[in-house]
Every structure is written in C-alpha cells, then in structure tokens.
Amino acid sequence: MNTIGIDLGGTNLRVGVIAKNGEILEQYSRPTEAEKGPEFAINTMTELIDKLRANHEVSAIGIGSPGPLNPLTGMIIEPPNLPGFLNVPIKSIVEEKTGLTVTLENDANAAALAEAKIGAGKNAASVFYITLSTGIGGGLVINGNLFSGAQGNCGEIGNMIIDPSGHESPGLNKGALEALASGTAIGRMGFEQLGITTGAQGVFQLAESGHTQAQNIIDKALTYLAMGIANIVHTLNPEVIILGGGMMKSKDLIFVPLEDKTRDYLYPSLKDSFVLKPALLDQKAGLIGAGFLPR
Amino acid sequence: MNTIGIDLGGTNLRVGVIAKNGEILEQYSRPTEAEKGPEFAINTMTELIDKLRANHEVSAIGIGSPGPLNPLTGMIIEPPNLPGFLNVPIKSIVEEKTGLTVTLENDANAAALAEAKIGAGKNAASVFYITLSTGIGGGLVINGNLFSGAQGNCGEIGNMIIDPSGHESPGLNKGALEALASGTAIGRMGFEQLGITTGAQGVFQLAESGHTQAQNIIDKALTYLAMGIANIVHTLNPEVIILGGGMMKSKDLIFVPLEDKTRDYLYPSLKDSFVLKPALLDQKAGLIGAGFLPR
Incomplete structure (x- = not known):
C-alpha cells in the first residue's frame, strides 16, 4: 500500500x-x-x-x-x-x-534506500551510498534492506580518520574525511588560499575556468575522498557505490578523477570489484x- | 545436519x-x-x-x-x-x-561467523570481527548471516588507509592499518628501534617487563588500531566488535588501552554504541x- x-x-x-x-x-x-x-x-x-x-x-x-x-x-x-x-x-x-x-x-x-531500490543501485546486491555536501554521510543497503547499525548510525563516514596530521574541524576527528573533502572543506581552502568567500561552488567555478590553484584545491579534496572510498571498499566490498549530494552538481569535475584515484588505492583484486555511479534521484x-x- | x-x-x-x-x-x-x-x-x-x-x-x-x-x-x-x-x-x-x-x-x-554465532558475539544483531595477527583482517555478520561483499572481500581492513604519511609495506597502501598496527608492524618497529629480532612477541615481552621504548612501540600501534576501529564504528555502527588473532595472546597489554583510545575517536553519540570483546573460540x-x- x-x-x-x-x-x-x-x-x-x-x-x-x-x-x-x-x-x-x-x-x-x-x-x-x-x-x-x-x-x-x-x-x-x-x-x-x-x-x-x-x-x-x-x-x-x-x-x-x-x-x-x-x-x-x-x-x-x-x-x-x-x-x-x-x-x-x-x-x-x-x-x-x-x-x-x-x-x-x-x-x-x-536516500541510500531510495537510490538502492529504484535509483543508481537498482538490482545490486549491496550498495553504499555517499552524500557529498556541506557534510559527508552515507548509508548501506544489503539485498534491498537498509542496514542502519546498532543505533542507526551506520554511514557516519564524515568522521572517518583519513589523515591524523590533517585539518581539524569542530566536532570532528582531526583529519576526518569531512574536514578534508566536504563542500565545507573545499570552501575553507578556497578562502584560506584564494580569499574567495563563495564557498565550494566558487572554487568549482574557478576550477572550471582553468584556475590552477582552484583545481589543486579540488584535486587535494578528491585525493582524500578517494582514500575514504577505498577504505569503504576494503571494509565492505560493496557491489555499487553511489555518489550523491550537492557537490555532485559539479560531477563533471569530480567523477572521473575520483574514480581513477580510488582504484589507485585498492588491492589489485578489488580494482574492478565495484561500480561507481552518480545518484539518479537527486533531491x-x-x-x-x-x-x-x-x- | x-x-x-x-x-x-x-x-x-x-x-x-x-x-x-x-x-x-x-x-x-x-x-x-x-x-x-x-x-x-x-x-x-x-x-x-x-x-x-x-x-x-x-x-x-x-x-x-x-x-x-x-x-x-x-x-x-x-x-x-x-x-x-x-x-x-x-x-x-x-x-x-x-x-x-x-x-x-x-x-x-x-572465524567471524563462528564468533558471531556461538562465541563472543552470540545473540548480537551485528558483529564486526577483527583478527590481529601477522596481518589484520576482519568479517561482518548481520543477524547471524555472513556479509562477505560482492566478491567475498568484505573485511579487508588491513589495507585501510590510516595515515598517508605513515609506513609503506609491500602490497599495502602507504600508511595502511596493517603496515602500522599488525604483529608484523610491531616486530618491524622492534627491530628498527630496539634491534630485537624476535618479532612482535619479543616487543610484547619487553613491554611487559617495563621496557619504556617497547611500551611506546605498542602504544603507537594501538593508537593506529584505535583509529581503524573508530573508522569501522563510524562506517557500520556494529553492536559488538570482537578482537581475535595471535596478537590477543598479549590481550592484557592491548585490550583496555585500545578500548579507551577507540572511544576517544568517536562521536559523543557513538562512544557507548558498541561492546568491544576478546574472541572466545581462539584457533x-x-x-x-x-x-x-x-x-
């Protein structure tokens, strides 16, 4: 019903x-x-x-x-x-x-459940959905069922430690994925390094117009994001990984380099183990x- | 049958x-x-x-x-x-x-399946089992069913990136968990820093007898291991995490500090979200x- x-x-x-x-x-x-x-x-x-x-x-x-x-x-x-x-x-x-x-x-x-059942993960046995936005979160769906963990906190990958000597954002571990690779992190680097105040969107626009420093900021964020996704692949070996969230508005700048970088961090036997897909259902x-x- | x-x-x-x-x-x-x-x-x-x-x-x-x-x-x-x-x-x-x-x-x-069904994870809805030995591996059991991933590689946490500027071991990512916190890693640090050739066991024995440098080696490995376990908690929010493998022979030196360190890396709402247990079934x-x- x-x-x-x-x-x-x-x-x-x-x-x-x-x-x-x-x-x-x-x-x-x-x-x-x-x-x-x-x-x-x-x-x-x-x-x-x-x-x-x-x-x-x-x-x-x-x-x-x-x-x-x-x-x-x-x-x-x-x-x-x-x-x-x-x-x-x-x-x-x-x-x-x-x-x-x-x-x-x-x-x-x-969102993970929707994408797994009728979106980019349709018919896959296991789906890890990642939302890239001001924050970074995720969700795991196995055989069409949401696995939300013991208290519903499965997918809190924003606090995954990627680089213990990396940036420290309030409320997060030092060098956590969200502190290094979220929209907020890209906006912060844009302000610190280029003085722009238009957040991640401003950095993406500059990068698109060929601005090298802006491109370097995005490249750095994508490198950390690739490490985070590789950690998810090694931990869970999901069949499909879906990328959604506001940052995917810039998917032309993100998707291909992120996929390449991710595979660089995987065991040879895992390099072709998953399909990386953009989300289909948007908001x-x-x-x-x-x-x-x-x- | x-x-x-x-x-x-x-x-x-x-x-x-x-x-x-x-x-x-x-x-x-x-x-x-x-x-x-x-x-x-x-x-x-x-x-x-x-x-x-x-x-x-x-x-x-x-x-x-x-x-x-x-x-x-x-x-x-x-x-x-x-x-x-x-x-x-x-x-x-x-x-x-x-x-x-x-x-x-x-x-x-x-091993994860056995520990989840009749060992330390008996009756838990979700169990992540970690084996600490010459290598580091793991397994995930949800509602008594093994989740082994798309190609059976779920739990390959030894290659999880913890510190991109950390040690590089052959076949692993630079700064991977196994390169920083396994028995092999502890043995390597024991050789490099103390000249001992008896591997992790030798380092644990020295630490037990009060040797400060040996204790520092173990402390460093446990700090990285705690980051790895915290990453698993944030990614999966399992009800029980079980530690097994050869390194657990030294569990008196490992277990309590590891638990404390792990909770330091968790969101406040996740600090008491799981029970950390030593494996019950051994080999x-x-x-x-x-x-x-x-x-």
Whole structure:
C-alpha cells in the first residue's frame, strides 16, 4: 500500500505520498523554519499529512531526518542542521497525532534506500551510498534492506580518520574525511588560499575556468575522498557505490578523477570489484527513501 | 545436519565434523605443507574427509582459506600465505572428489561467523570481527548471516588507509592499518628501534617487563588500531566488535588501552554504541566457522 514519506531538512520540509514502486503520487514542500522549534515543524508536517490523506489511503509514515537520532526510540537527538530540535520524540508525537506507525531514520540512510531500490543501485546486491555536501554521510543497503547499525548510525563516514596530521574541524576527528573533502572543506581552502568567500561552488567555478590553484584545491579534496572510498571498499566490498549530494552538481569535475584515484588505492583484486555511479534521484531520494522506510 | 569444516591455514590444515550447534564432533589436523602445492593439500583434505565420513553423516563442506579468493567461483586466487596456490578451483575439485557441495570463504570471514554465532558475539544483531595477527583482517555478520561483499572481500581492513604519511609495506597502501598496527608492524618497529629480532612477541615481552621504548612501540600501534576501529564504528555502527588473532595472546597489554583510545575517536553519540570483546573460540573459530558456511 502507499505510505507517507517525510524529508525533514534543515531548509525544507517535504511530505509526499509514495507508491510501492517509489513513485511520488502527491507532495508538498514548505520551509522548515527550524528556528521556530520542533512543535511548529511537526504541526506543518501533520497538516500536510492530513491534506494528503484526504486523497490517498496510506498505511504508515517514514521520516528521514538529519542525525544524530535514534531509530529504535524514534528520537531526534541534537542535529546541528536542526537547531532547537533537542531530544524530540518525533516518532511517538506523530504516531499519536496521526494514528499511523512512524519509522525514523537518518536522512542519508533514507536516500541510500531510495537510490538502492529504484535509483543508481537498482538490482545490486549491496550498495553504499555517499552524500557529498556541506557534510559527508552515507548509508548501506544489503539485498534491498537498509542496514542502519546498532543505533542507526551506520554511514557516519564524515568522521572517518583519513589523515591524523590533517585539518581539524569542530566536532570532528582531526583529519576526518569531512574536514578534508566536504563542500565545507573545499570552501575553507578556497578562502584560506584564494580569499574567495563563495564557498565550494566558487572554487568549482574557478576550477572550471582553468584556475590552477582552484583545481589543486579540488584535486587535494578528491585525493582524500578517494582514500575514504577505498577504505569503504576494503571494509565492505560493496557491489555499487553511489555518489550523491550537492557537490555532485559539479560531477563533471569530480567523477572521473575520483574514480581513477580510488582504484589507485585498492588491492589489485578489488580494482574492478565495484561500480561507481552518480545518484539518479537527486533531491527526491530523501523523500522517496522516507516512504520506503516502513516497508 | 552435521557438516565438514575445513580450516586451510598456511601452516596447518584442520578438518572436522561440525554439529549444528558448533560442536566439533571429531577433527584431524595435519601440516599443510603448502610448498608441496595445492594437489598435495587437497589430497590430504579429501583423505581426512573420507575418514570423518566413515563415522559421521554430513550434508556439505565449508572451507575457510586465506585470501584473495572468490567465493562465487570457489577459486583460491593467489594467497601470500599459500604460495603456489595460484587460481585453484578448490570448490569444484573437492565437490568432484567428495560428491558434496562446497562453500569457500575467506578464513577471517569464517572465524567471524563462528564468533558471531556461538562465541563472543552470540545473540548480537551485528558483529564486526577483527583478527590481529601477522596481518589484520576482519568479517561482518548481520543477524547471524555472513556479509562477505560482492566478491567475498568484505573485511579487508588491513589495507585501510590510516595515515598517508605513515609506513609503506609491500602490497599495502602507504600508511595502511596493517603496515602500522599488525604483529608484523610491531616486530618491524622492534627491530628498527630496539634491534630485537624476535618479532612482535619479543616487543610484547619487553613491554611487559617495563621496557619504556617497547611500551611506546605498542602504544603507537594501538593508537593506529584505535583509529581503524573508530573508522569501522563510524562506517557500520556494529553492536559488538570482537578482537581475535595471535596478537590477543598479549590481550592484557592491548585490550583496555585500545578500548579507551577507540572511544576517544568517536562521536559523543557513538562512544557507548558498541561492546568491544576478546574472541572466545581462539584457533577453533576458523574450523567451526567453516562448518557454518554451508548453512
């Protein structure tokens, strides 16, 4: 039966009816306005759910939210991207308001599930999805089932240590992948080395126009990213690795060099062990994946 | 029904009858004598299988072997620990000789399965097993099922990059976990820094007697190992992490500092997310796990 998928983002709140095949039958998008607190966002959410239920029979609700959160207790703990959402028992609140069962998961895990089931990982036995954005996260899907770990934190690869003598960003390990290779890291290097204040996008634009220093910044980030992906391949040997997230808007600059660099770091027997693919569902992955969560 | 488990090691070949509950009902051990080639080892193997089948009804055979190998094709590819075993189709050879179905897996994966099902990971939903020995390997078991990856190479964490400016060992990435934290690495540092030629065991003995430089060598290796384990926790959020392998003979020197160091590298929400445990089955894990493979 159809489900309600909810993509609770730092900027936008998307609520939709998701068919069994992943089709979005109807959807609404509203600003999250996280600064107004969780109650406001949850009210918007349930209002939209009611509107959708007027037109569709649905069996359950799935919510993808920024972490940290706990899928077992259905609690949003303290996401940096949702300031003010401190220990919010969103599962039980929404269950009480709607009478439907609610499943809560990390947003990257929800996107991973959508990409694995109907996106770039369709029909693969094992898929590791990586989101490259201001942060770096991921999710693992095995035989169509999300593996989210003991407390739902599988895929927190942003904190993977890549270079213990590398940059230290607040809240992360020194030399963590996210501190070295995320959009935030590229933007920071662009500011430090070139004085530009337009973030990663500015660095990508300069690089595209042939600016050598900007290209070097991206090359350095991709080298670290390749090490991170190689670590995932050696740890998990997944069949497909999918790259999504905002940084993939610059995929022409990223994809081929990243693939080449990654293979350089692999055991010979693993060099051709996986397929690296760009995500197919773009920003819809979170909403569709949320709808898949209850299944 | 009972199965035959085979632990094909670089030194010893163990063949046993494994009951459904993991009990070893009868077993034989012989020197592998790998230098005599795969045909010799396979003949020893089938001889012992015949002896065991005279006393026991068995339904299938599981073989744990050093990698690289391919569990899908049942082929041993080119293991450094089994010189001369080059592209050996061991599955089809043993199937033809015995008339029984053969399942082939990496030896660390087999040990992981045994520890997860009846050892230190019993009843846990997700288990990551790490073997610390001359090399470093691992295996992942989810809900009692081995996840061995697209080509059986899940758990090749020895080649995980931890410090790109670290030591380079042949066949491994520069600064790979195994190059920094294995028994081989500790032995190498003992030789380079202290001139001792008795390998990791010699370094552990000196450290135990209070030798500061030897203690520093071990501390350095454990720091890198903690980074590697933290990377596994952030990537997979397993419920239990099990440490096995020859280095665990010195577990009094290893276990507590390693646990403390690992938690230092974790997100606050992940610090208490897992239980670190020493392996319970010792060198029997490989044989028992091999017996579990066909199930």
